[in-house]
Amino acid sequence: MRKNALKIHYIDPFAWESAHEMFNSSLLWMCTQVTSVNVICRATKSSIGAMKRLLDKAGLSMQRVSRKTVSTIGGHGRYALLMRYLWGAWLLWWHLVFSVRRNDVVILPFNNLFALKGINFLCKILSRKVIIFCHGEMEFIASQINKKGLLSRLLCYRCLNFFANPHTQLAAGLYFSVLGQKIKQNLEPLLPESFGSHLFSMAHPYLFFEPQQAAHKKNGKLTIGTCGAMTISKGALSMVQFAELCRSEKLEVDICHIGMVSSGLQEMIQSGIRMPSPQYTLSREEFDRQVDQLDYLLFFYGPENYKITASGAIMDAIALGKPIIALNNDYFHYLFDNFGVFGILDSSVEDMVAHVKQILRGTLLLKGDFPTIRTHLSPRSILPEFERMLQTI
Known part of the structure; x- marks a missing residue:
């Protein structure tokens, strides 16, 4: 790794096992294709393993990636999920303070709503450059679905309090990306004007392997x-x-x-x-x-x-x-x-x-x-x- 080269920090202390593995693998590989940068991947052991397995299968190399595992709280239950959000938020803040230089770029493949305000604050005072990729959590802004349960209500509150709050002032170096131009078009009217130049879109990348031929049946079951x-x-x-x-x-x-x-x-x-x-x-x-x-x-x-x-x-x-x-x-x-x-x-x-x-x-x-x-x-x-x-x- 070149010592003084610009670094891309791919940081994901949330993904566990196979969560978002296709998107995460694709995004990590795209980071490695940017010229004249070093890529540091900080993710959970199981997530790194899932990404490596998929990239190897696709014939895409992770050799340019310096891998550093982070701890997490496993499990599928709601309490494990809540703790993974909270612990992940602390880890994100820690690495923004101690692991990232002023000119480095931080890629966050998952939008941890519990970490958002802290990320925005640290980007302001430390001049960090961060791109956060948004997923299903943004539905809280557009609809009333999926708001049952304590965790869903907490996530909904934190999402609306940040993205739909006209008083939110974004740090100069904080950006968000959604996965499709149509999504960006639908989201823009729902956000304060201050988000205008801080919102990107990119099609959802995916790793495709051996093509499968669908078997269509004209008769029978x-x-x-x-x-x-x-x-x-x-x-x-x-x-x-x-x-x-x-x-x-x-x-x-x-x-x-x-x-x-x-x-x-x-x-x-x-x-x-x-x-x-x-x-x-x-x-x-x-x-x-x-x-x-x-x-x-x-x-x-x-x-x-x-x-x-x-x-x-x-x-x-x-x-x-x-x-x-x-x-x-x-x-x-x-x-x-x-x-x-x-x-x-x-x-x-x-x-x-x-x-x-x-x-x-x-x-x-x-x-x-x-x-x-x-x-x-x-x-x-x-x-x-x-x-x-x-x-x-």
């Missing part, structure tokens, strides 16, 4: 379902409605959900939805194997969802070549308009069921140019957007 983390706010009850309509219509479909279920589990069980792993996280390999057995992927994020956040599960559909049958929302429209159509967007659950009927009759075949879409969303293709961001700050 279809296997369709959802993937990723499922909650009521992500459409669990709409999926229950979909399953009950299919059953009442006596459609030959096998409906399943692949991934954990945080809320709405009992309703999904009662509706006959098959779930291989509702209460534990599958390995990436097993997750991909299970999703690859589906003919089509379903998405029940309605128009009130995904106005100002991206979806990782839709990237899984693209990676595995699975056309989608989905409720209409802004983010999916953005993907269709900018990268290519790979399914159908409906205005209601009833319309989704009607299209399943057409597929079963052989009068509808959904497809997409997945190789081209994968190329456009690869880290190599998105790298210029990331580099322009760094040149601006």
Whole structure:
């Protein structure tokens, strides 16, 4: 490592095990492609292991990365999650004070809402340059969903108190990035004017491996379902409605959900939805194997969802070549308009069921140019957007 070279500090004391592994891996690799910089990665041991495994599989090197593990508090429960937020906030503040020089750039792949005010304060007094990548937490600004439970209420309060507060004065060197130009357009009117020149957008990068060919069935039983983390706010009850309509219509479909279920589990069980792993996280390999057995992927994020956040599960559909049958929302429209159509967007659950009927009759075949879409969303293709961001700050 060159001693006096500019450094990029990739710091993530929050991600544990496979959390956000595809985005984090892609972002870390893009940091290594910036010329004349050294990259220091401070992350948890399990997160570094997950990123290295994926980058090795994709043939992308981590050799230019100096890896330094940070401690964390593991576990999937709400208390473990809360402690991970709080401990992660302290670690972020510590490293901003003691590990970063004035001209270095700090990349935070996760937006820890408990750390935001402290980060802003330290950027002001220490002249730090920080880019924070925003994810699902930004939905608190746009909608009333997912505000049950103490942790959700705390996160909502901290999000609104910072991003929707007209008195928030951002440090000159603090910037935020969302994952898509449409998300930026939807978010800008909701933020104070002071955020205007501090908000970037970048398409969601993803590591794609061996292309999979979706197996479309014109006759017989279809296997369709959802993937990723499922909650009521992500459409669990709409999926229950979909399953009950299919059953009442006596459609030959096998409906399943692949991934954990945080809320709405009992309703999904009662509706006959098959779930291989509702209460534990599958390995990436097993997750991909299970999703690859589906003919089509379903998405029940309605128009009130995904106005100002991206979806990782839709990237899984693209990676595995699975056309989608989905409720209409802004983010999916953005993907269709900018990268290519790979399914159908409906205005209601009833319309989704009607299209399943057409597929079963052989009068509808959904497809997409997945190789081209994968190329456009690869880290190599998105790298210029990331580099322009760094040149601006």
